[in-house]
Amino acid sequence: MLSMRSAPAGVGLDSNAKRQNSMKVLVTVKRVLDYNVKVRVKADRSDVDLANVKMALNPFCEIAVEEAVRLKEAGVATEVIVVSIGPKAVQEQIRTALALGADRGIHIETENSPESLSVAKLLAKIVADEQPGLVILGKQAIDSDNNQTGPMLAALTGLSQGTFASEVKIEGDEALVTREVDGGLQTLGLKLPAIVTTDLRLNEPRYASLPNIMKAKKKPMEVKTPADLGVELRAHTELLGVEPPAERKGGIKVSSVAELVEKLKNEAKVI
Amino acid sequence: MATLIIAEHDNSILKPATLNTVAAAVAIGGDVALLVVGEGCQAVADQAAQVAGVSKVLLADNAAYGHQLAENVAPLVAELAKTAGFDYVLAPATTTGKNLLPRVAALLDVGQLSDIVSVESADTFKRPIYAGNAIATVKSLDAIKVITVRGTAFDPVAAEGGSASIEAVTAVHDAALSRFVGEEVAKSDRPELTAARVIISGGRGMGNGENFALLEKVADKLGAAVGASRAAVDAGFVPNDMQVGQTGKIVAPELYIAVGISGAIQHLAGMKDSKVIVAINKDEEAPIFQVADYGLVADLFDAVPELEAKL
Ligand SMILES: Cc1cc2nc3c(=O)[nH]c(=O)nc-3n(C[C@H](O)[C@H](O)[C@H](O)COP(=O)(O)OP(=O)(O)OC[C@H]3O[C@@H](n4cnc5c(N)ncnc54)[C@H](O)[C@@H]3O)c2cc1C
Ligand SMILES: Nc1ncnc2c1ncn2[C@@H]1O[C@H](COP(=O)(O)O)[C@@H](O)[C@H]1O
Numbered sequence: 001m002l003s004m005r006s007a008p009a010g011v012g013l014d015s016n017a018k019r020q021n022s023m024k025v026l027v028t029v030k031r032v033l034d035y036n037v038k039v040r041v042k043a044d045r046s047d048v049d050l051a052n053v054k055m056a057l058n059p060f061c062e063i064a065v066e067e068a069v070r071l072k073e074a075g076v077a078t079e080v081i082v083v084s085i086g087p088k089a090v091q092e093q094i095r096t097a098l099a100l101g102a103d104r105g106i107h108i109e110t111e112n113s114p115e116s117l118s119v120a121k122l123l124a125k126i127v128a129d130e131q132p133g134l135v136i137l138g139k140q141a142i143d144s145d146n147n148q149t150g151p152m153l154a155a156l157t158g159l160s161q162g163t164f165a166s167e168v169k170i171e172g173d174e175a176l177v178t179r180e181v182d183g184g185l186q187t188l189g190l191k192l193p194a195i196v197t198t199d200l201r202l203n204e205p206r207y208a209s210l211p212n213i214m215k216a217k218k219k220p221m222e223v224k225t226p227a228d229l230g231v232e233l234r235a236h237t238e239l240l241g242v243e244p245p246a247e248r249k250g251g252i253k254v255s256s257v258a259e260l261v262e263k264l265k266n267e268a269k270v271i
Numbered sequence: 272m273a274t275l276i277i278a279e280h281d282n283s284i285l286k287p288a289t290l291n292t293v294a295a296a297v298a299i300g301g302d303v304a305l306l307v308v309g310e311g312c313q314a315v316a317d318q319a320a321q322v323a324g325v326s327k328v329l330l331a332d333n334a335a336y337g338h339q340l341a342e343n344v345a346p347l348v349a350e351l352a353k354t355a356g357f358d359y360v361l362a363p364a365t366t367t368g369k370n371l372l373p374r375v376a377a378l379l380d381v382g383q384l385s386d387i388v389s390v391e392s393a394d395t396f397k398r399p400i401y402a403g404n405a406i407a408t409v410k411s412l413d414a415i416k417v418i419t420v421r422g423t424a425f426d427p428v429a430a431e432g433g434s435a436s437i438e439a440v441t442a443v444h445d446a447a448l449s450r451f452v453g454e455e456v457a458k459s460d461r462p463e464l465t466a467a468r469v470i471i472s473g474g475r476g477m478g479n480g481e482n483f484a485l486l487e488k489v490a491d492k493l494g495a496a497v498g499a500s501r502a503a504v505d506a507g508f509v510p511n512d513m514q515v516g517q518t519g520k521i522v523a524p525e526l527y528i529a530v531g532i533s534g535a536i537q538h539l540a541g542m543k544d545s546k547v548i549v550a551i552n553k554d555e556e557a558p559i560f561q562v563a564d565y566g567l568v569a570d571l572f573d574a575v576p577e578l579e580a581k582l
Contacts, residue, residue, distance in 0.1 A: 038536055039401045048405050116373070117382050140518060145400055146385050148373035151341060155377035160448035161341055163370045166511065176452060180511045181366040182465075182520070183281075187452040188340070200518065201505060236382025240395065240408040248543060251564035253555075257577040260549065260567050268547045268564065270469070270526040271493060271582070 023133035023170075023192075025068040025077040028123060029061040029097050030113070031090045032143040041244045048242055057093045060138025062100075063198040066205040067168060068136055069101035076170050077134070079103050083126055086113045091221065098216035099208035105221035108229070116144070118233045120152035125229040127157050132193060134175060139164050139197040150197035160190035166201040272301025272393070274359040275329075275352060278319050279367055282309045282337070285318040287466050288363035290427035295420040296361055297324045297428060298390040304329055305435070306351065308344050310337030316437050323429040328437045335445040339367060342446040345374035350442060352379060352415055364419035364521075365465075372419055381413035386521075388424035402517040402540040422465055423523035423544060457512050464515065467496035469526045472515055472542070473508070474500035476531020476552065476571055480508040485575045486530060492582040498522065498542075500532045516541035531571050534559025551575065 033039060034054040042049045057065075071077040082097040084090040085108040094105035108122050127135060140147040154161035162168070162177030166185065169176040175190040180199045190196075208216075226233055254260045264271045274296040279286035289305070296303045304327040305319045316330040329351065335343045352360050352375070360375060362368030364386045376383040388406070389397040395410045396418065464470060471486045471493070483497065490497050498520070499513040515522055517540035527545035532538060534550070534557055542548070543562050550563035553570050560566040567574055 033401070035537070039404050041405050048401060115382055117377060117380075120377060142517070143401055144385075145402070145517065146383070147369050148376070148383050148385060151345075151370060151373035152377035152383075154341070155345060155374040160446075161370070161374065162449075163341075164366060179366075181454075182512060184454060184456040184510060184512050186454040189450045189452050191448045199511075200501060201511065236411070236413050237384065238410040238412060240410055242400075242405045242407050245399070245403055245406055245543075248548075248562045248564075250561065251548070251566060253560070253566045253568060257567065257569075257574055257581055260565055261578065261581045263565055264526070264547070264549070268526070270547050 023077050024079045024081060024130060025071055026081050026083060026127065026130060026132040026135045027061070027064045027068045027097065027102065028135070028137045028149070029065065029082055029084045029093045030058040030138065030141045031055055031084065031086055031093045032058045032141055035059055035142055041242050045241050045243055047239065055089070055092075057096050058138050058141050060140060060142075060198050060200070062205045063200065063202050064136040064138055065097045065100050065102060066203045067198060070203065071134070071170070072101070081106060081130060081132065083108065083123065085110055085119050085122055087111065094221060095216050096208065098219045099213040100206065101212070104219055107221060107223045109223055109225055110233070114233055115236055116146045116148035117152055117236055119149050120156055121231050121233070122226060122229060123149070123153050124156040125231060127153070134170075134193060135195045137195070137197045139199055150195055154195040157195070160194045162188055162190050162194060163197045164199040165196050166199050168196055168202070272299070272359070273357050274299060274301060274303050274361055275348070275355070275357040276303065276305050277348065277360070277362040277368065277371065278305045278307045278315065279363050279365055280307065280309060280312060280315040282312045283314055285315050285322075287427060287463075288365050288422045289319075290322065290430060291422035291425045292361050292363045292420045293322055293324055293428045294425035295387065295390060295418075296359065298425070299359060299393060301358070302326050304357070306331065306348065308336045308347060309339060310334050318430070320435040320437055321431045321433050322435070323432045325433050325435045328435050329440050330437055331440040331442070333443050335443050338451040339371070340449050340451070341371045341374045342448040343444050344371055345378055346444040346446070347440070347442055348375045349378035351440065358415060360415065360417045362419050364421050368419045372417055376417040379415050379417065381415050381417055382411070383417045383419070384409060384411060385419050386421045387418055388421050399540070402536050403543070404536065421521055423521055457510055461490060462494065462496045464496045464498055464513070464520050464522055467522070467524050469493045469495035470498050470515075470522055470524045470545075471495050471528040471530065472498035472500065472532060473503055473530050474532030475502040475506060477503060477508055483509055485572075485579070488579045489528070489575060489582065492579060500535075500538050529559050529563070530575060532559055533557045534562065
């Protein structure tokens with residue numbers, strides 16, 4: 001049986017109010033280029049050109065924040081902690097998450113945005129310190145398109161994982177997670193604490209209101225370094241270069257369905 | 272050199288994505304082993320043993336692996352990689368592979384290369400980043416290389432002709448961290464999106480789910496699969512498994528027909544390697560026309576029925 005996005009989060013609250021009364025939710029946010037921006041490769045082909053490109057919260061992380069805030073509003077979570085890893089600029093995205101309703105922020109300061117395994121190692125330390133009942137990450141960062149960090153964090157912490165979530169329900173000591181998989185939808189029961197990664201349909205994030213943006217400036221934000229957490233980061237890959245994708249040659253406009261069918265048959269020979 | 276590939280299957284049938292991944296392993300070189308992990312999946316092992324280029328099939332058949340829960344399968348794969356001396360662990364970049372492999376990589380304390388589209392050398396690969404707007408050449412610095420493979424980038428090896436040995440793997444890992452509750456699997460007589468020769472996809476312009484019947488009629492005539500943009504999925508017109516794009520399925524059919532789809536970069540990321548692209552859109556400025564070989568500016572509610580009639 002499968003119910004989809006029907007019951008509000010917080011169903012089954014009474015059955016295990018104790019755990020839920022003390023459940024912290026940890027969410028992770030990555031600073032990435034705005035999803036509407038089409039990046040270009042640098043002339044020397046060393047990397048993509050991010051100079052003067054609009055940066056934003058990774059869309060999947062925005063959904064993660066929204067889900068955590070809804071769990072708090074439903075009385076399932078008591079506190080929402082937001083973590084971001086990267087240079088000082090990522091504090092902007094932490095503030096955005098605080099304006100959306102997270103309670104406090106943790107910034108782990110690194111020179112660049114580290115690889116997914118390094119991110120997972122740093123997050124594992126935060127999980128050990130904070131003991132959240134649920135960790136929500138984006139399924140994928142839209143810059144690296146890695147789609148790795150959630151399951152890596154689950155491995156390092158020895159916790160259950162529910163990736164590509166389109167619905168999350170906390171019931172007793174379990175998270176019921178409906179996952180968007182290639183064949184359709186799959187629902188898993190995950191022992192809490194659990195690691196969840198978001199898919200696009202999980203929720204529709206709210207906009208931060210001006211008063212909440214002001215309030216967010218006063219919310220606490222801790223800054224730590226990998227050394228503070230006792231984590232030594234190591235490179236697992238080396239970027240040798242970046243090239244633009246093969247461009248498609250511009251095609252033609254056909255004036256009628258008849259012409260289209262004729263071209264597909266006789267020119268392209270695909271039907 | 273030896274590569275372990277996680278076979279994609281449903282306990283009865285070996286999925287074609289496995290064959291593309293074997294092709295990537297063959298490009299790397301060395302011995303190729305396929306791991307069939309599941310429950311009651313002997314038939315899959317038998318199919319796997321026929322795959323060209325595979326020298327060994329490892330069969331881990333146990334109730335704990337029935338739904339291929341990552342918590343149970345990842346320790347098995349990590350253990351095999353370490354004890355049996357594999358230099359590469361590969362899986363198709365499907366939702367199954369994307370769910371499992373990073374957990375394996377972290378257990379091995381190595382990074383992962385996601386979605387590779389070419390093998391440059393034993394340690395260097397190409398992969399798309401930024402929704403395919405750039406192709407990165409990346410060198411792995413790890414001893415064991417954990418990689419997911421984009422199926423459309425590698426021509427599948429033959430499903431038959433091989434004669435690999437089948438070896439049982441008896442190790443059982445049951446983490447008892449998660450349980451399978453249920454699934455809603457889309458049933459369709461049409462070809463799978465990622466394997467179809469022709470795809471017709473609909474977007475928000477379709478207006479509602481019922482109107483997808485227009486596309487299905489064309490699909491029936493062309494033997495095509497039916498896909499969708501994220502907007503059509505989000506609007507509830509069609510289920511999520513039909514989504515094509517950066518964060519959905521990556522497809523590269525001979526013919527891709529985009530109907531009522533504007534051509535956002537996230538959608539293009541999933542289909543712009545198609546051989547021939549047709550766009551039907553009433554807005555002549557729609558970005559989809561920039562990648563279309565044949566563009567038809569028309570109202571889809573006129574053009575699609577006419578197309579069906581003319582096929
Ligand atoms: C993180 C992230 C990931 C995403 N991943 C994906 C993804 O994987 N795949 C994906 O597709 N999208 C993805 N998106 C969404 C993407 O940005 C676009 O919003 C989406 O692709 C738009 O879908 P559409 O073209 O159907 O809708 P629209 O952009 O609304 O376009 C509808 C088109 O239909 C045309 N139309 C309307 N009526 C008619 C008619 N009667 N006849 C002919 N034409 C008509 C219009 O002219 C218009 O061009 C993602 C977005 C984000 C933020
Ligand atoms: N530098 C980072 N800081 C915080 N969270 C991150 C960072 N990198 C990745 N993540 C989280 O992991 C998710 C998946 O990223 P990835 O595995 O890199 O595609 C993102 O959506 C974030 O939630």
